[in-house]
Amino acid sequence: MSNIPDELSYTKEHEWVAGLDDGLTVTVGITAYAAEALGDVVYVQLPDVGSNVEGGDSVGEVESTKSVSEIYSPVGGEIVEINQAVADDPSLVNSDPYGEGWMFRVRVEGDPRDLLSAEEYAGLTSGES
Amino acid sequence: MSRPTPLRDVHESLGATLTDFAGWLMPLRYGSESAEHNAVRQAAGLFDLSHMGEIFLTGPQAGQALDYALVGHLSALTPGRARYTMIVNGQGGVLDDLIVYRLGDEEFMVVANASNYEKVGNELKERAKAYNVVVDDRSDQYALIAVQGPRSQEILATLTGADLDGLKYYAGLPSVVDGRQALIARTGYTGEDGFELFVANEDAAPLWHALMAAGEPYGIKPAGLSSRDTLRLEAGMPLYGNELSVELTPFDAGLGRVVKFDKPGDFVGRSALEAVKDDPPRRRLVGLVARGRRVPRHGYPVTKDGAVVGEVTSGAPSQTLGKPIAMAYVDTGVEEGLAVDIRGSQEPMDLVELPFYRRKK
Missing domain, CATH: 3.30.1360.120 (Probable tRNA modification gtpase trme; domain 1)
Structure with a gap:
């Protein structure tokens, strides 16, 4: 059973969202479950800072030895920051998916999509594994 | 099962x-x-x-x-x-x-x-x-x-x-x-x-x-x-x-x-x-080494000037070379200016002869 912190929100695409409560800027990454399923991450392509995205847009990709997955923005808004450290060292996604492996920050515009609670996300992943 | x-x-x-x-x-x-x-x-x-x-x-x-x-x-x-x-x-x-x-x-x-x-x-x-x-x-x-x-x-x-x-x-x-x-x-x-x-x-x-x-x-x-x-x-x-x-x-x-x-x-x-x-073989099996970091994978087209000249058969990030590599069938005689179409973007590749790695005896 992989780690699913209670204080975060989640998407069906195995991303986590932090900071939703203050309603301004959220931080996004992929879950420990997703990182384990991918295996060693070798490349992370992140969106351009300043770009405007809709909730659900594909904004980047994560490549591992065996596969590639798209990264989606769980919320609409402007990309205000990306984690250059994870672009330079993609293994941070595996070693610390909820911390140093964060991917980008979005200034939220409008209402966020429906996100999952930790409990709901745990239900989703137990069904898949 | x-x-x-x-x-x-x-x-x-x-x-x-x-x-x-x-x-x-x-x-x-x-x-x-x-x-x-x-x-x-x-x-x-x-x-x-x-x-x-x-x-x-x-x-x-x-x-x-x-x-x-x-x-x-x-x-x-x-x-x-x-x-x-x-x-x-x-x-x-x-x-x-x-x-x-x-x-x-x-x-x-x-x-x-x-x-x-x-x-x-x-x-x-x-x-x-x-x-x-x-x-x-x-x-x-x-x-x-x-x-x-x-x-x-x-x-x-x-x-x-x-x-x-x-x-x-x-x-x-x-x-x-x-x-x-x-x-x-x-x-x-x-x-x-x-x-x-x-x-x-x-x-x-x-x-x-x-x-x-x-x-x-x-x-x-x-x-x-x-x-x-x-x-x-x-x-x-x-x-x-x-x-x-x-x-x-x-x-x-x-x-x-x-x-x-x-x-x-x-x-x-x-x-x-x-x-x-x-x-004379129409295509031959060659190695490709990516100049960038995106990984060519099985089934992706090999291109030159936008035209398809081959297909990737296997690809992965190479630990030993520190770059993505692939094997591909490429049209005979086409060796320069190659790219792989990685989900719509043409990523430049260098053609090399196989293998990528040979152990020292």
């Missing part, structure tokens, strides 16, 4: 990520696949290959039967030695690539890929009908454990009295390892020195534990199919389903040297292959 190997419990106790591969439940990786890859390049790795098929041919005409059934000249093989060869259909299309071991004057073992061994067994039975030979698919009785990497011989030597110094590359020796009957073969699919141990199913788990214990001081790691694939890719070794298929002849794959036209008698595919052996 995937079939487990005799080592399934061992894999689960090691926390392996298991995956379906050709109908078998196999370890994909135990931890970091990069670390497993590097362990094989620098020390040793231990693989469960029990999904491979073992088909025995026994009888006075076993060699002649294989000469007819396969493209190689197996009756000329010295007992104790092995050959890389192929089985093709009547049109010369590759049904599987094989390693054939001659165990004795009248006994051969054909090792086939997991995805193909039932087909290969049936074809061999059919093709051997006119010969005095018994074809017996014993895949269900044998487990296969590979120890691969530069420290393999030192590790194996702690468990067997067999003459490993005298065991050449592509040779097999029936012996005893850790008190168990095993066929020790000096073969592999990693580009490193190493051994493949064919043992009875019930001996697989104890032998695995013995090899792990013996290898611990040398840095051995259990290694899954993910690292096996990147290791063989760096070594430029073909994988059936990727570089080889029934749509391709051995000549298409650049492996025409395995077809032995000078052997006596007819063989399945002979006339079809003789008709194409001198044709």
Whole structure:
């Protein structure tokens, strides 16, 4: 059973969202479950800072030895920051998916999509594994 | 429902990520696949290959039967030695690539890929009908454990009295390892020195534990199919389903040297292959090294100036080169200005001759 912190929100695409409560800027990454399923991450392509995205847009990709997955923005808004450290060292996604492996920050515009609670996300992943 | 190997419990106790591969439940990786890859390049790795098929041919005409059934000249093989060869259909299309071991004057073992061994067994039975030979698919009785990497011989030597110094590359020796009957073969699919141990199913788990214990001081790691694939890719070794298929002849794959036209008698595919052996190949199998960091993968188009000039057969990030690499069929004569269409963007690639990696002797 992989780690699913209670204080975060989640998407069906195995991303986590932090900071939703203050309603301004959220931080996004992929879950420990997703990182384990991918295996060693070798490349992370992140969106351009300043770009405007809709909730659900594909904004980047994560490549591992065996596969590639798209990264989606769980919320609409402007990309205000990306984690250059994870672009330079993609293994941070595996070693610390909820911390140093964060991917980008979005200034939220409008209402966020429906996100999952930790409990709901745990239900989703137990069904898949 | 995937079939487990005799080592399934061992894999689960090691926390392996298991995956379906050709109908078998196999370890994909135990931890970091990069670390497993590097362990094989620098020390040793231990693989469960029990999904491979073992088909025995026994009888006075076993060699002649294989000469007819396969493209190689197996009756000329010295007992104790092995050959890389192929089985093709009547049109010369590759049904599987094989390693054939001659165990004795009248006994051969054909090792086939997991995805193909039932087909290969049936074809061999059919093709051997006119010969005095018994074809017996014993895949269900044998487990296969590979120890691969530069420290393999030192590790194996702690468990067997067999003459490993005298065991050449592509040779097999029936012996005893850790008190168990095993066929020790000096073969592999990693580009490193190493051994493949064919043992009875019930001996697989104890032998695995013995090899792990013996290898611990040398840095051995259990290694899954993910690292096996990147290791063989760096070594430029073909994988059936990727570089080889029934749509391709051995000549298409650049492996025409395995077809032995000078052997006596007819063989399945002979006339079809003789008709194409001198044709200039439309495409050839080459290596591609990415200039960027995005990874070319199986099925992606190879392009030049926007036109499709080939197709990627296998691709992965290479630990050894530190860059993404791929094998691809590319139109003959096209060597410069290549790209791979990676999900809509043309990523520049340099063409190189295979293999990407060759071990230092």
